[in-house]
Amino acid sequence: xxxVFLRHGQTAENTxxxxxxxRPGPPLDATGRRQAAQAGRRLAxxxxxxxxxxxxxxxxxxxxxxxxxxxxxxxRVAEELAECDAGEMEGRLHDDIAAQIDETWHRxxxxxxxxxxxxxTGECARAAVSRVRRLVERLDGPGGAEQTFVLVGHGTLFRIxxxxxxxxxxxxxxxxxxxxxxxxxxxxxxxxGALRCESWRGSPLPxxxxxxxx
Numbered sequence: 001x002x003x004v005f006l007r008h009g010q011t012a013e014n015t016x017x018x019x020x021x022x023r024p025g026p027p028l029d030a031t032g033r034r035q036a037a038q039a040g041r042r043l044a045x046x047x048x049x050x051x052x053x054x055x056x057x058x059x060x061x062x063x064x065x066x067x068x069x070x071x072x073x074x075x076r077v078a079e080e081l082a083e084c085d086a087g088e089m090e091g092r093l094h095d096d097i098a099a100q101i102d103e104t105w106h107r108x109x110x111x112x113x114x115x116x117x118x119x120x121t122g123e124c125a126r127a128a129v130s131r132v133r134r135l136v137e138r139l140d141g142p143g144g145a146e147q148t149f150v151l152v153g154h155g156t157l158f159r160i161x162x163x164x165x166x167x168x169x170x171x172x173x174x175x176x177x178x179x180x181x182x183x184x185x186x187x188x189x190x191x192x193g194a195l196r197c198e199s200w201r202g203s204p205l206p207x208x209x210x211x212x213x214x
């Protein structure tokens with residue numbers, strides 16, 4: 001099984017770094033639609049794409065619709081791919097609360113404190129990791145082993161969950177990375193029962209990047 005974790009295209013909120021985690025959320029802007037079309041052409045070259053699954057948020061659904069049309073596969077909404085709920089930080093500008101966000105990433109990835117919430121009223125990392133893991137396990141069931149699935153979701157969600165899903169991906173590697181930009185992708189494959197990251201934001205993963213066994 002091959003999984004392509006694709007971040008949605010750009011929105012107006014992305015350009016000002018405004019936190020938007022709740023549905024329906026903003027639509028793609030003109031740049032975002034162009035990015036989605038480019039991603040669709042890129043992914044159409046992949047063999048054996050069995051389906052495109054998307055977060056229920058509007059920007060992800062719009063991206064998925066454009067990608068699926070290019071790939072020639074149906075779209076399914078997967079609640080598990082919704083963005084991690086920011087709680088009381090919803091609608092705030094990233095730059096205004098950068099110190100709080102940095103502390104959250106430190107707690108989640110460096111300290112492994114998955115029960116720490118995004119904000120006092122937000123979702124914790126453990127819940128986000130658990131729901132995406134359930135989705136991956138379903139896709140890896142009978143008939144899915146030789147297939148490729150495109151999962152359209154969100155930058156924060158993917159940065160949280162991928163170090164906990166991929167056996168060769170370290171939290172330190174993800175923390176050092178500037179982040180997954182609009183319509184950038186992370187590729188992972190199931191090898192000997194474990195999910196392994198093959199490329200991060202379009203570049204082959206340096207080896208070794210695993211800091212500790214999981």
